[in-house]
Amino acid sequence: QDAYDIALISKGFQHQFWQAVKAGADQAAADLGVTVTFEGPETESQVDRQMDMLAAALSRKPSAIGFAALDSQAATPLLQQAKDAGIPVIAFDSGVDSDIPLTTATTDNVAAAALAADVMAELIGGEGKVAIVAHDQTSRTGIDRVEGFSNRIKEAYPNIEVVSVQYGGGDQLQSTEITKSILLANPDLKGIFGANEGSVLGVANGKQELGSNVVIIGYDSGAAQKALIESGVIAGAITQNPVGIGYQTVQAAVSALKGETLPAIIDTGFYYYDKTNMTDPKIAAVLYD
Amino acid sequence: MPPTPANPATGQLTPLVEMIDIDKAFPGVRALSRARFELMAGEVHALMGENGAGKSTLMKILSGVYSRDAGDIRLDGQPVEITSPRQAQDMGIGIIHQELALMRDLTAAQNIFIGREPRRFGLLDEGALNRDAQAIFDSMNLKLEPTVRVETLTIARQQMVEIAKALSYRSRVLIMDEPTAALNDAEIAELFTIINRLKAEGVGIVYISHKMDEIKRISDRVTVMRDGEYVGTVPAADTPIETIISMMVGRTLTNEALNIPNTASAPVALEVRNLNRGRDIRDVSLSVRKGEILGLAGLMGAGRTEVARAIFGADPRDSGEIWVNGKRVGISSPKDAVRAGIGYLSEDRKHFGLATGLDVRNNIALASLERFVGPGGVINDGAMHDVAEKFIRQLSIKTPSDAQEARLLSGGNQQKVVIAKWLLRDCDILIFDEPTRGIDVGAKAEIYKLLNALAEQGRAIIVISSELPEILRLSHRIAVMCEGRLTGTLPGGASQEEIMRLATMRPSTVAEVHHAG
Amino acid sequence: MTDTTAPATKSGVRISGAFHRLLAFSGLIALIVVFSIASPNFMQTQNVLAILQATSVNGVLAIAATLVIITGGIDLSVGTLMTFCAVITGVVLTYLGLPLPLGIVASILAGTACGLVSGTIIAKLKVPPFIATLGMMLILKGLSLVISGTKPIYFNDTPGFNQIALGSWVGTIFPAVPLPNGVLILFVVALLAAFVLGKTQLGRYTFALGSNEEAVRLSGVNIDRWKIAVYATAGGICGVAGLLIASRLNSAQPALGQGYELDAIAAVVIGGTSLSGGRGTVIGTLIGALIISVLANGLRILSVPQEWQTVVTGLIIILAVYADILRRRTL
Amino acid sequence: MTDTTAPATKSGVRISGAFHRLLAFSGLIALIVVFSIASPNFMQTQNVLAILQATSVNGVLAIAATLVIITGGIDLSVGTLMTFCAVITGVVLTYLGLPLPLGIVASILAGTACGLVSGTIIAKLKVPPFIATLGMMLILKGLSLVISGTKPIYFNDTPGFNQIALGSWVGTIFPAVPLPNGVLILFVVALLAAFVLGKTQLGRYTFALGSNEEAVRLSGVNIDRWKIAVYATAGGICGVAGLLIASRLNSAQPALGQGYELDAIAAVVIGGTSLSGGRGTVIGTLIGALIISVLANGLRILSVPQEWQTVVTGLIIILAVYADILRRRTL
Ligand SMILES: Nc1ncnc2c1ncn2[C@@H]1O[C@H](COP(=O)(O)OP(=O)(O)OP(=O)(O)O)[C@@H](O)[C@H]1O
Ligand SMILES: Nc1ncnc2c1ncn2[C@@H]1O[C@H](COP(=O)(O)OP(=O)(O)OP(=O)(O)O)[C@@H](O)[C@H]1O
Ligand SMILES: [Mg+2]
Numbered sequence A: 001q002d003a004y005d006i007a008l009i010s011k012g013f014q015h016q017f018w019q020a021v022k023a024g025a026d027q028a029a030a031d032l033g034v035t036v037t038f039e040g041p042e043t044e045s046q047v048d049r050q051m052d053m054l055a056a057a058l059s060r061k062p063s064a065i066g067f068a069a070l071d072s073q074a075a076t077p078l079l080q081q082a083k084d085a086g087i088p089v090i091a092f093d094s095g096v097d098s099d100i101p102l103t104t105a106t107t108d109n110v111a112a113a114a115l116a117a118d119v120m121a122e123l124i125g126g127e128g129k130v131a132i133v134a135h136d137q138t139s140r141t142g143i144d145r146v147e148g149f150s151n152r153i154k155e156a157y158p159n160i161e162v163v164s165v166q167y168g169g170g171d172q173l174q175s176t177e178i179t180k181s182i183l184l185a186n187p188d189l190k191g192i193f194g195a196n197e198g199s200v201l202g203v204a205n206g207k208q209e210l211g212s213n214v215v216i217i218g219y220d221s222g223a224a225q226k227a228l229i230e231s232g233v234i235a236g237a238i239t240q241n242p243v244g245i246g247y248q249t250v251q252a253a254v255s256a257l258k259g260e261t262l263p264a265i266i267d268t269g270f271y272y273y274d275k276t277n278m279t280d281p282k283i284a285a286v287l288y289d
Numbered sequence B: 001m002p003p004t005p006a007n008p009a010t011g012q013l014t015p016l017v018e019m020i021d022i023d024k025a026f027p028g029v030r031a032l033s034r035a036r037f038e039l040m041a042g043e044v045h046a047l048m049g050e051n052g053a054g055k056s057t058l059m060k061i062l063s064g065v066y067s068r069d070a071g072d073i074r075l076d077g078q079p080v081e082i083t084s085p086r087q088a089q090d091m092g093i094g095i096i097h098q099e100l101a102l103m104r105d106l107t108a109a110q111n112i113f114i115g116r117e118p119r120r121f122g123l124l125d126e127g128a129l130n131r132d133a134q135a136i137f138d139s140m141n142l143k144l145e146p147t148v149r150v151e152t153l154t155i156a157r158q159q160m161v162e163i164a165k166a167l168s169y170r171s172r173v174l175i176m177d178e179p180t181a182a183l184n185d186a187e188i189a190e191l192f193t194i195i196n197r198l199k200a201e202g203v204g205i206v207y208i209s210h211k212m213d214e215i216k217r218i219s220d221r222v223t224v225m226r227d228g229e230y231v232g233t234v235p236a237a238d239t240p241i242e243t244i245i246s247m248m249v250g251r252t253l254t255n256e257a258l259n260i261p262n263t264a265s266a267p268v269a270l271e272v273r274n275l276n277r278g279r280d281i282r283d284v285s286l287s288v289r290k291g292e293i294l295g296l297a298g299l300m301g302a303g304r305t306e307v308a309r310a311i312f313g314a315d316p317r318d319s320g321e322i323w324v325n326g327k328r329v330g331i332s333s334p335k336d337a338v339r340a341g342i343g344y345l346s347e348d349r350k351h352f353g354l355a356t357g358l359d360v361r362n363n364i365a366l367a368s369l370e371r372f373v374g375p376g377g378v379i380n381d382g383a384m385h386d387v388a389e390k391f392i393r394q395l396s397i398k399t400p401s402d403a404q405e406a407r408l409l410s411g412g413n414q415q416k417v418v419i420a421k422w423l424l425r426d427c428d429i430l431i432f433d434e435p436t437r438g439i440d441v442g443a444k445a446e447i448y449k450l451l452n453a454l455a456e457q458g459r460a461i462i463v464i465s466s467e468l469p470e471i472l473r474l475s476h477r478i479a480v481m482c483e484g485r486l487t488g489t490l491p492g493g494a495s496q497e498e499i500m501r502l503a504t505m506r507p508s509t510v511a512e513v514h515h516a517g
Numbered sequence C, D: 001m002t003d004t005t006a007p008a009t010k011s012g013v014r015i016s017g018a019f020h021r022l023l024a025f026s027g028l029i030a031l032i033v034v035f036s037i038a039s040p041n042f043m044q045t046q047n048v049l050a051i052l053q054a055t056s057v058n059g060v061l062a063i064a065a066t067l068v069i070i071t072g073g074i075d076l077s078v079g080t081l082m083t084f085c086a087v088i089t090g091v092v093l094t095y096l097g098l099p100l101p102l103g104i105v106a107s108i109l110a111g112t113a114c115g116l117v118s119g120t121i122i123a124k125l126k127v128p129p130f131i132a133t134l135g136m137m138l139i140l141k142g143l144s145l146v147i148s149g150t151k152p153i154y155f156n157d158t159p160g161f162n163q164i165a166l167g168s169w170v171g172t173i174f175p176a177v178p179l180p181n182g183v184l185i186l187f188v189v190a191l192l193a194a195f196v197l198g199k200t201q202l203g204r205y206t207f208a209l210g211s212n213e214e215a216v217r218l219s220g221v222n223i224d225r226w227k228i229a230v231y232a233t234a235g236g237i238c239g240v241a242g243l244l245i246a247s248r249l250n251s252a253q254p255a256l257g258q259g260y261e262l263d264a265i266a267a268v269v270i271g272g273t274s275l276s277g278g279r280g281t282v283i284g285t286l287i288g289a290l291i292i293s294v295l296a297n298g299l300r301i302l303s304v305p306q307e308w309q310t311v312v313t314g315l316i317i318i319l320a321v322y323a324d325i326l327r328r329r330t331l
């Protein structure tokens, strides 16, 4: 019998977060003796491009599909097609509003961003102005993280104000320019939350270019972010477990193919990490370079 | 202004068109200053003047292309404002522009009826369109497919399309700005038949040309302009050409005969052997000696331009050899030709000659830029300026400075710029295709002198011209083409009749093949 | 821009050019043959339909771009205009709860109106098309986000809306050919556009403007009006694309659309239309759009890693156009 | 494309045009005045430096694009070529551990080589510039990912690398003017490009090619060679941009770059260079690039919501170009 062929359609490709998911999937593929492919659109707004990728993947007749929906409703007809063809679907990263996926390997982005808000509040002493530099105004992760952070601030920290929310497309250069404008427009700014890796690297860059000492809370990891946390430019960051997401998605797909039952949700978890606990094996395991 | 003569045909006294004290200035140029013009119904009124005198500008004002700065325009004695080409058309004023204004990607018929397409049920009726165009071509005795794309036509044929287009408007006033510049005797005769017919129908015709013989043949009155100003209006019949010329240039020109030395013993500079290219060039062989001017004559579409372009490497050839100074040279592109010492002046200055966006100076230097390049590829603009000034003086190019953009020059002055480019390049072998197209009498004489001087210095020159007098005046020898073949070579003193005989000598086989294709 | 198209391919629909047209498919056919051999899944009905479906939106946008490019202009706003029209449809159908036909009309009207504005800025204010439509692209992108509140608008309350792109009227008549309506609509738009270009005054002036705008003006034609009409028509076609994409995603995604102009223009140019104007065909554009989606689909089917997909796509686009140039030269 | 630029502005650097040039700043100055009034933070030294720094990468890319656009071509690959050069530098400095000067040379050489390839495809194979550079854009994008292993390459082992963009040689001499080197490099590149365009043979042919390529060919000029030289020069300039961005981010980010071509071309066109070729100025392009970054910075400083920023940017780009057209018309 041929090795299982598992097609992963993600929300992105070039970002280090997605590369980490891919690395986890590749690892699982090697461990379990299956083949995986990994694809994602240019930006998280290209819902239709993701549909084309999903359609092409279906044409390939894979054994199973892993899918991180940019918009779960939009994908419903194609997912139905997969179900009709007897191809098991595993959702990952964010949930798919549908009963077709057998399970979802995901992080709770809203809760994770709220944790970032809590840390931020603590680090700036519970009052002052903060800003958010995020990657995308309309994608699920963008919305969840911005809302998770700002809602938490609003509810729990009346003396903290989110003065600016801007979006840099996850592009470091653009995020750098945005950060500089925010810092220059708000000289008394206390903290910035960078809502994904590209954004937070831009924020750190902007901070350094202006020689500011604003508190930065990041998201995800990657070699650069880890180094910046090490050196104190970034106070700390939320990490999901992208490698775990990738790994578990493939593992769940294989289990499904073998007819095993799966839990409804595989929570891959999130953590706050900083200089002090980065080398903690539990944390180190979920960080990627 | 002399008293307005009554129209000889109708005796009517109100002029069809009056333009009074028209002023027009462009940045840096005063194109018109109190210019005047008057046109009667049923009259052919020639508008004369040196290159840059303001003829085209005045007529563009009449046809709604430019707005005037000052002055009055009257139509049938009534003052009018003409603010757009459309409005001029509606008033019955049609114009054939000097610079062809065709849509190159459309067919001949589509060009003619642009804006007035015949329609059926709201849709374009291509059948009717082509039939109507064909009817106009027939009335002009012109053999042209209405469905041919104008881009593929030679400049002369494009000119015929423009004429057909102007005729199709059935205007009361028809302005022809150098309609014959690219035309041959046969087509000119055809055009004159049409003009006479229109004249009889009471159409007023403004006729601009630098071909002096035509003025006598076709026009009733002549208005002369100089430097944008009105000089005078004279009856064509009883004014000697010399008088008109001196009104134009402000002095009398001596028409010195050119001395034509014998070159029969000089070494051959350029030899073309068995040149072929599709149906356009069939087995053409010719040679030019050092110090010789070879005239290349033929009717429109005879293939002279094709031969020149093939020699120059501008178009690929199917077969044939090119020998320069006794050595066979491989020419597959213009740069090879120029390297071999061959220069080619195209008949179509707008598309193939002038870099219209560059200034005069750089256009003149375009083929010889290396000459002005110093260390590090830096251009010596001072030297370039000096050279450009020299040509501006020598060819009396009318331009505010050598930094004027070429596209802002008058047609004739643009032509002079292109000529200057090749004079500067100083090639051993020069092929000039319709070199005096649109050039005024004074400058023409200057160019003839220059060509002669070049020949005397040992250059070999081929002149392609549709003007037989020009060919006869310049050439040591005359080669004649018909339908892609060389039909004969005549000595310099040949008669027009001999040339015409060779130019129409079509072997029956050739005719058959041509029509079959 | 340098015009490298040979005289042979040109304006409008003409029967004499049919054979020539067929040859133009050669690049596309070569791709199809290669992929069919490389993967048994490629030529299966489902995948062919997936390719066609993937072509539909870009194809319609490319047809809009074709009209504008033939005039010698450019339209960078096609992608975000499509999104804007989708959002307008969302407002009409979901927010206002009006019936489906009104949503359809609204999308096309909104597209036409925006095209009218672009056209007017270009024709009357003489702003270069690149700038006018770049500005429009940004304005519409922003407005889509503003109007939708930066959230997708779903069409769950309009049953049948997703049938516009996903249903199959053809399939209900000929069950063997379950051609999705989206593809059918692409073909209908293509036919209409070819008809307009070849048979109507608007089409004639489209070519004439691109060929020599000044000459058209000197011929007494009201060029402003016709230019505006071309941009408005292109806008209306983008409205159709807006319906297609909204229907396909059963939602109006307000952030989508930027970057799509490049794919649309690429399809036009791959299809042999010259960016300098005056010449171009709708069928060429369709072929160009198909080449793009066949390439994307085929490489995915073959499981080529994504970074290599990009490299190969770039190479093949150049090769396909070069092959087309060779074909024309030897013709 | 319709040529709407008036006769007055044209080729090269010319002193007589100095006053005219100054006026061209008016749109930019208007923006600066408005933002200065609206926000006290806008005109602070640090913010001015931030704006200049933000202009540096796009400015350099736009200068590369200017050269190509003046020939009547287009270069869509500037953004991904920049990234490719950055990645090459990363390979040389970080993977191979070679000294800094080699990394600099490698970036510029890589850019020149890629430009050479694009230019050759355009000149020799007669592939339209749009397609050739679109293909290049994709190829280089893919190759950057392949070479880097889809991971950023950091320059941590090359101390001083980030001084290329962020240090301030000017500041060490005149401490009052802490002009970042990135901005200095932009100015140097601009001066060099203006010199090449205005004073050298290459520049002369750049304008001539855009004005009437066929006339240049029929003048016996080896147009292929010069065209290739222009694309190669533009490529080399993209190599400089690659160094700038890598130095600023202290890393080569392989995924970045696509989309940057639109900003670069926009700067060129806002600066008054016509897409139909034959005319254009480097100073215009600089102004265009500054307009874009002043606008972005100012709107952010004012904390305009992002979706409205987009709308306003679109509007102002159209208005700025329109104002420029009015100015030229009344001149
Ligand atoms: N658009 C323009 N801008 C600047 N100068 C112009 C423009 N059009 C014409 N001129 C100048 O106006 C003068 C008159 O030009 P015009 O074309 O009317 O001459 P012309 O008598 O028709 O000459 P020709 O016999 O060479 O055709 C010339 O000096 C020309 O350079
Ligand atoms: N009836 C026709 N319709 C269209 N094209 C024609 C016709 N007759 C000849 N031609 C074309 O004319 C071209 C030859 O003209 P060419 O310009 O070389 O000749 P020429 O002697 O220089 O004439 P011209 O005086 O027109 O410049 C060929 O390309 C030929 O195909
Ligand atoms: Mg004239």
Ligand SMILES: [Mg+2]
Binding pocket: B154, B304, B305, B306, B347, B433
């Ligand atoms: Mg000829």
